Amino acid sequence: MKKLALLGFALLAFVACKDAKNNEKTTEKTEEVKSQDMAYASFGDKIDAKNVLTTAEINEKYSGMKVGDTLDVKFASKINSVCSKKGCWMRLDLGEEKEVMVKFKDYGFFMPLDAEGEVIVNGKAFVQETSVDELKHYAEDAGKSAEEIAAITAPKKTLSFVADGVLLKN
Helix, strand or coil: CHHHHHHHHHHHHHHHHHHHHHHHHHHHHHHHHHHHHCCEEEEECCCCCCCCECHHHHHHHHHCCCCCCEEEEEEEEEEEEECCCCCCEEEEEEECCEEEEEEEHHHCCCCCCCCCCEEEEEEEEEEEEECHHHHHHHHHHCCCCHHHHHCCCCCEEEEEEEEEEEEEEC
16 A cells, blocks of 8 residues: 555656646746847837738838828838937838838827837828928927928828837837
8 A cells, every 4th residue: 555655656746747847848938938029119009020011011002092091000110210309200211212200199108219220010001291380390300400491391292100009129
């Protein structure tokens, strides 16, 4: 009877050790995923880096849009500039000398004033006509010279985006 109890105890200890090794492997995998998530600083709503359109793909989507059209989308791009006063907008590169003006949903969050590099934005893409006054305001926020601001005399068709979430690559 003692031998049977000892054998049962040994079997139980063996199984427990095996499960502990499996848990260690699971923990390692979880930490790897967390470290991948940490490669981005998150702003606004929580978003992930999956199913992201490239710059070329979003550029193609914008080329088929007219004033008033909207599209829910997530894409990656490079920051060209950020509002130097509050971080309340940023301009992203779309290639072919095009850029998109990104604002943040309900002014619920802002980007760091020194933000640069690559970002992933999630939200609504649309095309709008931007007034002369608004164009001058953005030029002023971007630190343009008085001559550059005075040269703005006509409204402009603008590729626009309202982001509800942003991932800034570290």
